[in-house]
Amino acid sequence: MSWLLTEDHLTDLARGAAVLGTGGGGDPYVGRLLVRQAIREFGPVTVLDPSEVDDDALVVPTAQMGAPTVVFEKLPRGTEPVAALRALEDRLGRAAAATMPIECGGINSMIPLLVGARTGLPVVDADGMGRAFPELQMETFGVYGVPGSPMAVAGERGETAVIDAGADNRRMEWLARGVTIRLGGVAHIAEYPMSGADVRRTAIPRTLTLALTVGRAIREAREGNLDPVAHLAEVLTDTLYGHLRVLFRGKVSDVERRTEAGFARGRAAAVSFDGEHKLELVFQNENLVALVDGEVRCVVPDLVCLLDSERAEPITTEGLRYGQRVTAIGISTPDLMRTPEALAVFGPGAFGLPYPFQPVETLTGDAKGQE
Amino acid sequence: MSWLLTEDHLTDLARGAAVLGTGGGGDPYVGRLLVRQAIREFGPVTVLDPSEVDDDALVVPTAQMGAPTVVFEKLPRGTEPVAALRALEDRLGRAAAATMPIECGGINSMIPLLVGARTGLPVVDADGMGRAFPELQMETFGVYGVPGSPMAVAGERGETAVIDAGADNRRMEWLARGVTIRLGGVAHIAEYPMSGADVRRTAIPRTLTLALTVGRAIREAREGNLDPVAHLAEVLTDTLYGHLRVLFRGKVSDVERRTEAGFARGRAAAVSFDGEHKLELVFQNENLVALVDGEVRCVVPDLVCLLDSERAEPITTEGLRYGQRVTAIGISTPDLMRTPEALAVFGPGAFGLPYPFQPVETLTGDAKGQE
Numbered sequence: 001m002s003w004l005l006t007e008d009h010l011t012d013l014a015r016g017a018a019v020l021g022t023g024g025g026g027d028p029y030v031g032r033l034l035v036r037q038a039i040r041e042f043g044p045v046t047v048l049d050p051s052e053v054d055d056d057a058l059v060v061p062t063a064q065m066g067a068p069t070v071v072f073e074k075l076p077r078g079t080e081p082v083a084a085l086r087a088l089e090d091r092l093g094r095a096a097a098a099t100m101p102i103e104c105g106g107i108n109s110m111i112p113l114l115v116g117a118r119t120g121l122p123v124v125d126a127d128g129m130g131r132a133f134p135e136l137q138m139e140t141f142g143v144y145g146v147p148g149s150p151m152a153v154a155g156e157r158g159e160t161a162v163i164d165a166g167a168d169n170r171r172m173e174w175l176a177r178g179v180t181i182r183l184g185g186v187a188h189i190a191e192y193p194m195s196g197a198d199v200r201r202t203a204i205p206r207t208l209t210l211a212l213t214v215g216r217a218i219r220e221a222r223e224g225n226l227d228p229v230a231h232l233a234e235v236l237t238d239t240l241y242g243h244l245r246v247l248f249r250g251k252v253s254d255v256e257r258r259t260e261a262g263f264a265r266g267r268a269a270a271v272s273f274d275g276e277h278k279l280e281l282v283f284q285n286e287n288l289v290a291l292v293d294g295e296v297r298c299v300v301p302d303l304v305c306l307l308d309s310e311r312a313e314p315i316t317t318e319g320l321r322y323g324q325r326v327t328a329i330g331i332s333t334p335d336l337m338r339t340p341e342a343l344a345v346f347g348p349g350a351f352g353l354p355y356p357f358q359p360v361e362t363l364t365g366d367a368k369g370q371e
Numbered sequence: 372m373s374w375l376l377t378e379d380h381l382t383d384l385a386r387g388a389a390v391l392g393t394g395g396g397g398d399p400y401v402g403r404l405l406v407r408q409a410i411r412e413f414g415p416v417t418v419l420d421p422s423e424v425d426d427d428a429l430v431v432p433t434a435q436m437g438a439p440t441v442v443f444e445k446l447p448r449g450t451e452p453v454a455a456l457r458a459l460e461d462r463l464g465r466a467a468a469a470t471m472p473i474e475c476g477g478i479n480s481m482i483p484l485l486v487g488a489r490t491g492l493p494v495v496d497a498d499g500m501g502r503a504f505p506e507l508q509m510e511t512f513g514v515y516g517v518p519g520s521p522m523a524v525a526g527e528r529g530e531t532a533v534i535d536a537g538a539d540n541r542r543m544e545w546l547a548r549g550v551t552i553r554l555g556g557v558a559h560i561a562e563y564p565m566s567g568a569d570v571r572r573t574a575i576p577r578t579l580t581l582a583l584t585v586g587r588a589i590r591e592a593r594e595g596n597l598d599p600v601a602h603l604a605e606v607l608t609d610t611l612y613g614h615l616r617v618l619f620r621g622k623v624s625d626v627e628r629r630t631e632a633g634f635a636r637g638r639a640a641a642v643s644f645d646g647e648h649k650l651e652l653v654f655q656n657e658n659l660v661a662l663v664d665g666e667v668r669c670v671v672p673d674l675v676c677l678l679d680s681e682r683a684e685p686i687t688t689e690g691l692r693y694g695q696r697v698t699a700i701g702i703s704t705p706d707l708m709r710t711p712e713a714l715a716v717f718g719p720g721a722f723g724l725p726y727p728f729q730p731v732e733t734l735t736g737d738a739k740g741q742e
Contacts, residue, residue, distance in 0.1 A: 087535070091462070159542055161550070162533040164458070171530055175553050179532070182549035 001049040002122065005113060007039050009212060016215030017109035018314035019232075020207070022303050024264070024286030025106015025132030026064060026071040027316050034078050035110050038117035045116035048098060050126045050205045053196030057097035059124055060085055060193045062115045063108045065136070065153070065176060066186030067264045067285065071107065080154045080188035081115050087152035087160040088190040100124040100199065102139060102191065104207035105132030105286070106316075111188065123208070128192060129346075130204035130337050131303055134263055134285035136176060137169035138346040140336055141192040144202040148172045151191035155183040177261075185259075204334055210239060218312050228312035229327060236331065243332035243361040247290050247297045248272070248279040249309060252324040257317065268320050270328070279328055281306070283317050288351050290328055298330030299348050301337045302360040305329050330360035372420040373493065376484060378410050380583060387586030388480035389685035390603075391578070393674050395635070395657030396477015396503030397435060397442040398687055405449050406481050409488035416487035419469060421497045421576045424567035428468035430495055431456055431564045433486045434479045436507070436524070436547060437557030438635045438656065442478065451525045451559035452486050458523035458531040459561040471495040471570065473510060473562065475578035476503030476657070477687075482559065494579070499563060500717075501575035501611075501708050502674055505634055505656035507547060508540035509717040511707055512563040515573040519543045522562035526554040548632075556630075575705055581610055589683050599683035600698060607702065614703035614732040618661050618668045619643070619650040620680060623695040628688065639691050641699070650699055652677070654688050659722050661699055669701030670719050672708045673731040676700050701731035 005013075014028040021028070039045065053059060062081045064071065089095055099112045099119075104127040116123040128139035142148055148169040153161045153176050161179045165172035172191075180187040194202070217235040221228035233244035250272040257266035263284055270279040280291040287304035290297050298304045306315040309325040336342065338359065344350065347357045376384075385399040392399070410416065424430060433452045435442065460466055470483045470490075475498040487494040499510035513519055519540040524532045524547050532550045536543040543562075551558040565573070588606040592599035604615035621641040628637035634655055641650040651662040658675035661668050669675045677686040680696040707713065709730065715721065718728045 091533070157536075157539070157542065159534070159536045159539075159546060161535075161546060162462070163530070164532075165528075165530045168528070168530075171528065175530060175532060175550060178549045178553035179546060182546050 001052055003047050004044040005047050006044045007036050010036055012215030012219055013109060013208070013212050014215065015218055015314065016211035016213065017105055018316065019214050019305050020211055020303065021105030021132040021314070021316065022286045022305050023283055023315065023317040024134065025103060025108055027318070028107050028110055030071065030075060031107035031110025031114070034076065035113045035117065038078060038114050042117045045113050046122040047208060048122045048124050050124055050200050050203060053098060053124055053199055055195060055197040057196040058094055058193060059098045059100050059196060059199050060088055060096040060190050061100045061102045061128060062112050062190050063102040063188070064111050064186065065180050065189050067259050070185035070259065074184060074186050076188065077156055078114060078118070080156060081111050081190070082118050083158060083160060084152040084154035084188045084190040085115060085119070087154060087162055088150065088193060091150050091152065091162045092193060096121060098122045098124050100203070101127040101208065103127055103129035103132045104204070104211055105129070108132065109208065109211050124199055125208045126199060126203035126205045127207045128203055130207060130333055131301065132286050133346055136173040136191060138350070139192060140204060140342065141194060141202045142169040143342045143345050146192050146194045146198050146202055148191045151176060151189060153179045154188045159183070204336060210241065213239065222311060229307070229329060232312070240334035241331050245298070245330045245360055245364040247328040247330050247364065248277070248292050249327050250277070250279060252320060252322055252326055255320045255322060264317055266317065270326055282353070284351060285317070287317070289348065289353055289355065290330065296355045296358070297363050298360040299353065299355050299357060300351060301333050301342065301346050303331035303333065305331065330364065332360050373423055374418050375415040376418050377415045378407055381407055383586030383590055384480060384579070384583050385586065386589055386685065387582035387584065388476055389687065390585050390676050391582055391674065392476030392503040392685070392687065393657045393676050394654055394686070394688040395505065396474060396479055398689070399478050399481055401442065401446060402478035402481025402485070405447065406484045406488065409449060409485050413488045416484050417493040418579060419493045419495050421495055421570050421574060424469060424495055424570055426566060426568040428567040429465055429564060430469045430471050430567060430570050431459055431467040431561050432471045432473045432499065433483050433561050434473040434559070435482050435557065436551050436560050438630050441556035441630065445555060445557050447559065448527055449485060449489070451527060452482050452561070453489050454529060454531060455523040455525035455559045455561040456486055456490070458525060458533055459521065459564060462521050462523065462533045463564060467492060469493045469495050471574070472498040472579065474498055474500035474503045475575070475582055476500070479503065480579065480582050495570055496579045497570060497574035497576045498578045499574055501578060501704055502672065503657050504717055507544040507562060509721070510563060511575060511713065512565060512573045513540040514713045514716050517563050517565045517569050517573055519562045522547060522560055524550045525559045530554070575707060581612065584610065593682060600678065600700060603683070611705035612702050616669070616701045616731055616735040618699040618701050618735065619648070619663050620698050621648070621650060623691060623693055623697055626691045626693060635688055637688065641697055653724070655722060656688070658688070660719065660724055660726065661701065667726045667729070668734050669731045670724065670726050670728060671722060672704050672713065672717050674702040674704065676702065701735065703731050
């Protein structure tokens with residue numbers, strides 16, 4: 001059931017990962033270029049289904065960490081995530097049998113592929129966020145008992161820091177963020193080292209495949225002159241992300257964005273074409289909530305995605321511009337991400353939002369602001 | 372030649388270390404209480420002369436890191452420097468044979484004694500600054516080729532970070548400072564792991580003994596009704612710190628102090644009792660330069676120390692107050708600290724000061740502002 005990921009997969013994967021990145025996660029375009037180069041140099045990457053990983057195999061997830069606004073300007077060399085992996089292997093006194101994404105949205109769908117190409121390690125088709133989130137404690141791995149520590153952070157000059165905050169994944173995030181800021185706002189990490197059995201117990205399965213599926217659906221719709229959003233909704237029906245709802249269509253009327261404490265924070269607004277309705281988004285790297293005319297229509301951990309209205313190209317928070325014609329969609333997340341334990345770590349309250357979590361499929365009636 | 376350091380040594384040692392701390396290094400009073408408690412609980416500490424350490428023995432210096440203004444308010448538990456040592460031993464895969472101070476001024480004369488008492492390890496009578504300095508690359512160890520990395524930082528909740536910046540000790544300082552800020556402004560560290568041969572080649576020898584000598588001289592002068600400054604000058608003649616000069620006597624007229632980027636920075640001024648002369652001090656944790664009537668009279672790495680004029684009690688930058696009657700003294704440093712390589716790392720230019728280094732014994736004629 002393992003398969004080879006080649007250069008031909010990368011365009012679909014990057015587009016799908018940008019949708020699942022819900023505006024954040026770093027632009028996968030940069031990651032795509034890095035992985036393409038690595039595959040050309042070292043060959044294709046073996047992707048393992050979670051069911052294929054040995055119970056006691058050591059799986060070490062790898063990722064990029066930092067504010068997307070910085071990632072966009074400060075390109076990695078490509079060796080940093082491997083340096084993080086090696087530093088963590090040294091700490092553990094054991095070699096990794098595979099790597100894995102920590103998040104399937106944005107550039108972090110790509111970083112483990114870069115590691116896979118450069119090291120020859122297989123990449124497990126699963127992740128710890130089922131989307132993108134801005135902080136390292138916001139992972140299903142941690143929600144279900146895998147400690148993030150010890151973790152390794154690597155910088156572009158070969159510097160490493162191995163952080164051990166015991167079972168306190170928030171403290172680990174706090175310290176790693178401090179190191180990342182000192183490294184210029186972006187760094188590469190290896191964290192949540194775990195067994196194959198823990199992967200099956202705590203990870204969101206087959207999310208690399210999901211990102212490919214999402215990206216492919218948008219491409220196929222364009223090629224076949226189908227409505228890409230409708231086609232995407234149809235394709236998702238058979239996945240763990242079964243409900244897609246159109247939340248709003250309109251034009252971006254306001255964007256407020258700042259980089260603070262190592263995050264891109266801000267809000268954006270759009271008005272419907274008839275001027276009658278208003279969409280408001282709040283983001284911390286990722287879109288956190290969509291309000292239409294003041295009512296919550298989709299909130300974390302469910303996915304709030306902005307697509308450009310013509311070609312359904314996903315728009316990242318750093319790509320948001322006044323006047324863009326956008327379609328906001330909401331996508332439901334797997335049950336594993338909606339348990340009380342999970343919501344305590346990455347539900348609305350974890351971001352300081354005053355709304356309770358409600359599944360997107362129960363919040364959306366008729367989509368307002370439709371053309 | 373090894374000897375046992377007991378509770379009875381601590382008062383002299385703390386006072387001497389405060390003099391050598393040149394206003395910074397953290398108030399040794401807090402360190403003295405911690406060491407006293409540890410000696411009462413675990414017994415006295417073996418102090419080794421540098422000549423007694425085996426060539427290939429692993430010596431791991433331990434210290435506290437942070438702004439003295441924070442240290443003063445945030446007391447350590449006492450277990451943190453041992454946690455840093457253990458984390459670095461784990462990284463090195465080898466147990467330390469001894470610990471050692473990184474600086475002989477301020478609280479860091481005490482932290483290795485705390486480690487020695489708690490672990491049973493001997494403490495080498497030497498250090499890497501020959502005084503106190505605010506940054507971790509400012510050590511003779513590094514000046515003469517011992518890398519600071521890998522190093523370990525430990526926090527009060529048991530968190531650790533092991534940093535490896537290769538041969539770049541400035542980068543190590545930058546990253547460790549970032550972690551320290553995230554840990555609340557103070558942390559404990561183990562760094563510059565080295566062989567006994569490297570200790571003999573790069574450390575300033577017998578500076579624990581020096582601190583004891585300085586503290587004892589002040590006490591003896593008080594007990595014998597001698598002039599403490601004159602007695603101290605006499606006692607220092609036979610050491611590597613052979614020249615003591617009185618730079619100024621007067622009253623503190625201005626203090627400007629701020630905690631920024633993890634440091635206590637500022638300046639202070641004093642006027643002579645006849646109102647004719649002015650002393651200006653600039654500090655970054657430690658006093659960096661003393662100007663009398665606008666002329667440099669003593670500059671780093673030579674020691675600029677403020678003593679209260681009555682009892683010769685050393686005054687730390689955070690203890691500086693308007694109206695204090697003070698005596699400013701300058702003390703020469705060993706040749707190993709005055710080489711071009713050493714001055715490049717911790718001479719005036721390394722602190723952004725526009726003065727060339729000149730030995731204190733060549734700068735001082737008659738002391739102005741004398742009573």
